Structures are given as structure tokens and as C-alpha cells.
Amino acid sequence: MVIDTQGLSFHFGSQQVVRSLSLQVPEGSIYGFLGPNGAGKTTTIKLLLNLLKTDQGSIRIFNKDLETNRIAILAQIGSLIEQPAIYGHLSGRENLVNRALLLQVPDSRVDEMLALVHLKEAANKKASKYSLGMKQRLGIALALLPDPKLLILDEPTNGLDPNGIIEVRELLIRLVSKHNKTVFVSSHLLSEVERMATHVGIIDHGELLFQGSIKELQDISQPQVQIETDNTVDAANLLKKQGLAVTEVNDDHLNVAFTSKTQMAEINALLTRNNYPVYSIHKVQKDLEKLFLDITQKA
Amino acid sequence: MKGFILSFRSEFYKTRKTMAFWSAIILPFVICLLIFIGFFTHSKQMSSDPGIALWFKFAGAILGVMGSLLLPMLIVFIAYSVNNIEHKSETWKSLFSLPIPKWSIYSAKYAYAFFLIILCLALFLLFTLGFGNLLSVLKPELKFSEYHIESTLSLIYLKLLFSALGVLSIQFLLSLLFRDFLKPMGIGFAATIAGVIAAGSGWQYAYLFPYSHAMLTVKSIHQANMGKGGAVPQLTVDLFTKDIFVSIVVSVAVFVLGYFIVLKKSVK
Numbered sequence A: 001m002v003i004d005t006q007g008l009s010f011h012f013g014s015q016q017v018v019r020s021l022s023l024q025v026p027e028g029s030i031y032g033f034l035g036p037n038g039a040g041k042t043t044t045i046k047l048l049l050n051l052l053k054t055d056q057g058s059i060r061i062f063n064k065d066l067e068t069n070r071i072a073i074l075a076q077i078g079s080l081i082e083q084p085a086i087y088g089h090l091s092g093r094e095n096l097v098n099r100a101l102l103l104q105v106p107d108s109r110v111d112e113m114l115a116l117v118h119l120k121e122a123a124n125k126k127a128s129k130y131s132l133g134m135k136q137r138l139g140i141a142l143a144l145l146p147d148p149k150l151l152i153l154d155e156p157t158n159g160l161d162p163n164g165i166i167e168v169r170e171l172l173i174r175l176v177s178k179h180n181k182t183v184f185v186s187s188h189l190l191s192e193v194e195r196m197a198t199h200v201g202i203i204d205h206g207e208l209l210f211q212g213s214i215k216e217l218q219d220i221s222q223p224q225v226q227i228e229t230d231n232t233v234d235a236a237n238l239l240k241k242q243g244l245a246v247t248e249v250n251d252d253h254l255n256v257a258f259t260s261k262t263q264m265a266e267i268n269a270l271l272t273r274n275n276y277p278v279y280s281i282h283k284v285q286k287d288l289e290k291l292f293l294d295i296t297q298k299a
Numbered sequence B: 001m002k003g004f005i006l007s008f009r010s011e012f013y014k015t016r017k018t019m020a021f022w023s024a025i026i027l028p029f030v031i032c033l034l035i036f037i038g039f040f041t042h043s044k045q046m047s048s049d050p051g052i053a054l055w056f057k058f059a060g061a062i063l064g065v066m067g068s069l070l071l072p073m074l075i076v077f078i079a080y081s082v083n084n085i086e087h088k089s090e091t092w093k094s095l096f097s098l099p100i101p102k103w104s105i106y107s108a109k110y111a112y113a114f115f116l117i118i119l120c121l122a123l124f125l126l127f128t129l130g131f132g133n134l135l136s137v138l139k140p141e142l143k144f145s146e147y148h149i150e151s152t153l154s155l156i157y158l159k160l161l162f163s164a165l166g167v168l169s170i171q172f173l174l175s176l177l178f179r180d181f182l183k184p185m186g187i188g189f190a191a192t193i194a195g196v197i198a199a200g201s202g203w204q205y206a207y208l209f210p211y212s213h214a215m216l217t218v219k220s221i222h223q224a225n226m227g228k229g230g231a232v233p234q235l236t237v238d239l240f241t242k243d244i245f246v247s248i249v250v251s252v253a254v255f256v257l258g259y260f261i262v263l264k265k266s267v268k
Helices: A041-048 A070-074 A092-103 A108-116 A132-144 A162-179 A190-196 A214-220 A232-241 A261-273 A288-298 B002-015 B019-041 B051-089 B102-138 B150-177 B182-200 B210-226 B242-264
Strands: A003-012 A015-021 A030-034 A056-061 A077-080 A150-154 A182-187 A199-204 A207-213 A224-229 A246-249 A253-257 A278-284
Touching (some): A015 A056, A030 A041, A041 A056, A041 A150, A077 A132, A092 A132, A132 A150, A162 A190, A182 A190, A190 A214, A199 A288, A224 A232, A232 A246, A232 A253, B002 B102, B019 B051, B019 B102, B051 B102, B051 B150, B210 B242
Parallel strands (some): A030 A199, A077 A150
Antiparallel strands (some): A003 A015, A003 A056, A199 A207, A224 A278
């Protein structure tokens, strides 16, 4: 395991922010750390980086205890916490040069990173003039600068446009598949995590609700077929008679558990045959709230 | 040690384009230049003064401005600036998640603030001597060349440097703890005024108050030399007085205390 925590707990004053968290992040994985805002994700990340002192429990990273091997462990981690920490009065390049100086990384690496996150043209612009997306990309460049074995990224796609989100996602996948890195990435979007993670941990109110491979999560978060039609109640009854599992019916659409694409086509044909106009039919993922509900009910 | 050197170099790299760095250079230049202009335009009135008196007036005018208010306020500003650069950019968390010992980061930052004050005082010394000698070239009636003040003035500035240490540690810690501008600056300003009043009024325990030390240093030089009416006038500096001793003790104690606060502090 690259990250292995046991019974990790932390509180701010009387508020328990992290409760008995046991994370297991295998080597070579993209571990999606999923939870709504305020679930304790950032606090957990700060504990993993030794920025906050653990109340209870232990953290082992690269099979070493974090408390006693702080420097050796941090030397192999690149991190991005909350909004990127950038010196606004320095240019993007100067921010990287400063970090390269501290980490004794050759300056040539600075240009590589600028190219990687597409900031070459804006390299000499003051970082305070950067858009949120550019700042985020510079933050990612700073995290990648020392070529770390483990990347810890807190909501790295925040503020990025769709293209930027896809780029970051592909970059992370490439880092893991081609360069043998391990990535620990937090997010509050299930769809985001599903698209890139190999492993998932779900946290809410400081507690780990689920941890496992993406396959195991998909078994729980069964996708649905959402159908927009005229008379949803009658249409639902028709589908039920055909032995389909209708999970939700409301005024403008109904949901059926997804099993296969072929079945989706059959549903479409069935409804049309019976004079129910199908305005739209598509596959949807459960949102995080419903997923939480399912997980907690199963537990 | 490597972490300390790297952090120190990084401090320079980060601040080299900021007011914190340039104020330490511009301030001595501007003040020395202004006094130089004053002497240049009023040279006739001083043409009968002996060299020692000229130097005493010239360096004394600069020291008077410095010691009473400027030096403590400059320290307040520098201590604030080197810490604020991290507060403002929210970079404490990234700084403390680098593979560099916290001790190195903390002490390099402190050392850098100290370096800026050394730089500022060294430039004051240099510009005082430079402008004084320039005056004697441009206005030969001013007999600056009669007397050599270099070693004495160096001692005075060394003493000022020691007198600055206590305030530096206190302000450094305040600026590290509070991210807003008003607290460290407000406390620093109020304490400086109190220090000037305490030292100026001759309060017997002023030597225990770090914010009085710069003023006490300047005052002691005036007093030591004003009283002398002997045949051979001589400027004397008593480097290790009890106020300097207090300044150094306070500075070391607060510096160490600050480190333990940094260790315990959670980085939010």
C-alpha cells in the first residue's frame, strides 16, 4: 500500500472532522476520494501531508510511519491543496523556478512543466493576473515539478473548463499507466471520479462509507435508464408488467434500472409500440446523495 | 543546513521585487541624500566647524531620524512583509509540505529579515561616509577630511543593529501569528511610540523595553559626547550596555518560543 491509515481521527475544537478513517491506497492506482463539501476531505489530505497533527491513529506512506519519516516521505509527494498556493507578485515561471530552487530540481524541468500544463505563453505573466483555471494548472505543475511517486491532489479540476478537466484527467491516467505513479485525488463529483479512478473511497461527515475498486462501486451505484414520456404513470405500469424494475416515477420522467444497451432499445421500442411517445431515453448515474443513501442502507 | 540555505535563497528570490527588499535600500539612500542636500545648501554656516563636529552633526542628523522612529518602524515593516508574503498567497501549507525541515524554513525566514536590517544599516553607514566625503570634495570649506569617523560610526551602527534584535523577534512572531495587517503593525507602532517616550523621558526602566532600545542607543551616543568639553574631542561608543544585553536576550528567547509555536501550529 502506498497510503495506509489506521483509525485516523481529528477534531477542530469540539467538532470531530475525521472519524477513525482507514484508507488503503494501492500502488499504481488512481484513488478517487469522494465526498460532499465539508465531508473532511481536505482535512484528511492535510493529515496525510503532516500539516495537521493526528489526534488518534496512524499514517503510513510508502510503508513508513509519517510522524518519524516526515522529510523522506514528503520528498516523494507532490501535492495541491484547496486553491493553489501561488505567489501572485511572481510570474508563473518564477513560481516554478522558486520551487525548483527549494527542491533542487534542474531549471529545465520548469519549462517541461510549463509546456505540460499549457502555460508556456503565459509563463512571464504575473500569476495574480491568471484565471482560476490557469492558477489551477500552475498548481498542478508545481505538484508535478519534483517528479513525485505519489500525487495528492485536492479537487484539481475546480475552476477548469471542460477541456481543462479532460486534460487533467488524461494527464493523471497517463501518469499512472505510463510512469508508475500513484494518484490520490479528491472530488465531490461521482461522475468525475468514475471516469478516471481505479479505486474509490467515499467519505461523509468524516467517516469512510465505502472503499474498494471502481468495479465494486459500480455494483452499488447501478446506473439507471431515464425515460422522458407523456403519461409516465401508465408507461411505468406497462414496463413493470414486462418485468422491468422501475425505480422512480415522477411527472416528466421515469427511471428503470440499467442492464444493457440492448435492453434500452427494447424499452424504447416497447413504449413506442404502445403509443407512449419517447421524448428522450438515456443512461444516468445516481447522484452522490442517492449513492450515500444506498451505501448507508446496505451497511 | 542545506534546507536553511535553500530557504534563504528562496526568500531572496521571492522578495527581490517587493517593497520589503527595496525599502531596505531606498530608505538609507533617501535619508542620507536629504541630509546631504541640507548640508550642501547650508555649507557656509558650518565652514568654521572642525571635522569632528561636522561629522557629529552630519552622522548625528541621520542617526537621530533613524533611531527615534524609523528603525523600529522599518523592522515592523520588514518582519510583517517577509511573513505576509506567505499569508497573502496562502503558501504556508505548500511551504510546510515540502521535504524541508520546519526549523530551516522558520530560521531562514528570520535570518532573511535580519539580513535586510543588516543591509539597511550597512547602507546607512556606507551612505553617511560616502555623502560626507562627497561634501568635503564638493565644498572644500567643509573640513570633513580632518577627522576619520569610520570605525566609530561602524561601532554605532553595530550597536543599533544589536538594539534592533529584540523588536525584530517580537514583530517577527506577531507577523507569523496574525495574518492581518493591523495587528502586528498596530502593536508595533504603538509600542514604538511608547518606546520613544519611555527612552526620551529618561524612564529608568526603559532599558527593559525592546522598543526603547534604538532610541536609547542614539541617546547614549549624544549624552556620552555632549558632556565632553576636553581639549581633544573624541567620540566614544560603549557597545555592550544593559539595554543591548536585554535586546539580545529577548530576541533569542522570543525566537526559540516562536519555533515551538510554529511546530505546534496547525497549518490551515
